[in-house]
Amino acid sequence: MPALSFPDSLGHGPTVGDVGEFEVIRIITDQAGSSLNGDDAAVLRPASPNSRAVVTTDMLVAGRHFQLDWSTPEEIGQKAVVQNFADIEAMGARPVAVLLAISAPPHTPVEFIRGLAKGMNDRLEEYSAELVGGDITSGDALVVSVTAIGQLGGSLPELTLGRARPGQQVVAHGKIGYSAAGLALLQHFGRDGVPAHLRELVEAHCAPRLTPGRGMVARAAGATAMTDNSDGLIVDLSQMAKKSGVRLDIDSSSIAPDELLSHAASVLGTDAWQWILSGGEDHTLLSTTFGDAPSGFRTIGRVTKSRADDLVTVDKKTPAFSDGWRSF
Amino acid sequence: MPALSFPDSLGHGPTVGDVGEFEVIRIITDQAGSSLNGDDAAVLRPASPNSRAVVTTDMLVAGRHFQLDWSTPEEIGQKAVVQNFADIEAMGARPVAVLLAISAPPHTPVEFIRGLAKGMNDRLEEYSAELVGGDITSGDALVVSVTAIGQLGGSLPELTLGRARPGQQVVAHGKIGYSAAGLALLQHFGRDGVPAHLRELVEAHCAPRLTPGRGMVARAAGATAMTDNSDGLIVDLSQMAKKSGVRLDIDSSSIAPDELLSHAASVLGTDAWQWILSGGEDHTLLSTTFGDAPSGFRTIGRVTKSRADDLVTVDKKTPAFSDGWRSF
Secondary structure (H helix, E strand, O other): OOOOOOOHHHOOOOEHHHHOHHHHHHHHHHHOOOOOOOOOOEEOOOOOOOOEEEEEEEEEEEOOOEOOOOOOHHHHHHHHHHHHHHHHHOOOOEEEEEEEEEEEOOOOEHHHHHHHHHHHHHHHHHOOOEEEEEEEEEOOOOEEEEEEEEEEOOOOOOOOHHHOOOOOEEEEEOOOOHHHHHHHHHHHHHHHHOOHHHHHHHHHHHOOOOOOOHHHHHHHOOEEEEEEOOOOHHHHHHHHHHHHOEEEEEOHHHHOOOHHHHHHHHHHOOOHHHHHHHOOOOOOEEEEEOOOOOOOOEEEEEEEEOOOOOOEEEOOEOOOOOOOOOOO | OOOOOOOHHHOOOOEHHHHOHHHHHHHHHHHOOOOOOOOOOEEOOOOOOOOEEEEEEEEEEEOOOEOOOOOOHHHHHHHHHHHHHHHHHOOOOEEEEEEEEEEEOOOOEHHHHHHHHHHHHHHHHHOOOEEEEEEEEEOOOOEEEEEEEEEEOOOOOOOOHHHOOOOOEEEEEOOOOHHHHHHHHHHHHHHHHOOHHHHHHHHHHHOOOOOOOHHHHHHHOOEEEEEEOOOOHHHHHHHHHHHHOEEEEEOHHHHOOOHHHHHHHHHHOOOHHHHHHHOOOOOOEEEEEOOOOOOOOEEEEEEEEOOOOOOEEEOOEOOOOOOOOOOO
């Protein structure tokens, strides 16, 4: 494999190999400080009585999960936080902290690390969460591993995948298909060539955003199962349907391409439904509930009895696209 | 960089690229299963009332933190758990769970993953801890990122670095210098060439071991500060001295090379004190206390007032070796 190359936009300032480990840590904690950081391990402040810790981790590899030519370091940091926090929210819990481990080649510009930490902090602040610890090491590949920790208080059960029941509604919070459309635009045009009116889709890919607290809102409102659209809408809903022993039937009209997606699809000569059904990485919250859609959520379908052929249907039929992200 | 090569001892069975993501996850959870795994995030069982979560992470890069020719996959898994759990114990907390994120090239043998997970589980079982979640992705480098989660109950303060006070004793639990001696033997002889009577040192490097619960024992016995010997004895004690605003004076007689270290040093024609003072990676617990050494700990020195020139002294003098592990 060729040595990783960093874009000129990061400048030609010092590298992590130039400044060394302690200065790299100082740069990170300068951007994303916490009084809990700096010991062997971080002790999280007590939450409400008997709250439980909720944990998840995601690893991002340069060239695979992000492209240095397409995403700024800030966006990579923002995305790393949001995709982990979506998993915490999808349990109905409150994200409170992250750990950051980085493997970086010695020629990695310090500016990359600074931007990454700044981007993480931008999103952490939205949640009043903190970067409480981490690890930094030299390595040939640029790998960013983020662990998120949340707190789940109260007596309501967590929003596991296995609690969808026939008769419930399927509800969603957030856009569906925007991230995949943004990726397709980047692949076709490169970052600088994407038409201005389609940049919103690119931003949805490079720096997805969630409204903090929607998972807790849904749990308080009586939501049962929840997940997020990370690997692909049909793939993720299929996991829920399988674990719950039900079928999920989605109304095509509720997830149909909007004007922006339709326009992007026509520019690229492709079918926007592929982005919607297979795309993933939107980190849209997908949930089920007996009652009305919780605040911020909209109804996109209903839970029915399982049937042999399909875990998830669209308008009661096998979906046109059902693949998703594959790690290998 | 050349493509990573795996030793013949792993056989020529299927690779992770052959079997795919879901089968790799099945192999891992087969070896290290948990009912908490398999959802968007893991919700940890409630511990004692108002217990706090304690979190830490370490990233291991093949060719840097471990060598595939020297360490079996089981040993790499064991070490990944122990080095993280040592950080949890060093706060006086009980390790309860880990998350595992892996970046692996598609040609990684499935047997490597199976062995890694088995080795992790061997150590997890000693702590009644569980692998509760993770992430697996393709990447050119083999990178293993482990996050450990502990629980800290009761009303005693956690064992931070900043609580050493003049008049206290410095105490230790575990061998010091064995890991560095083992590494030096591997560098000189290779795994198969190390003389049989020195293999204990190699095992201390490849698969260090801690007696579970020593951190909690020390906290209950009134220990104040604690850390573990990960980057080098003098480096790690210096962190404690700096944060506490004290000097730590170590008795050379209490950490002097034993027969095994002396013998290894004479075989290699080197000075065993370098391993003891600079080596690190033993994950020996290092603590301070006003009272007697807690059960399992021995006294190795005392806490005195800070002085300008040295954070840590040996027999009141500047130590002969004081460097340690550097990430870049």
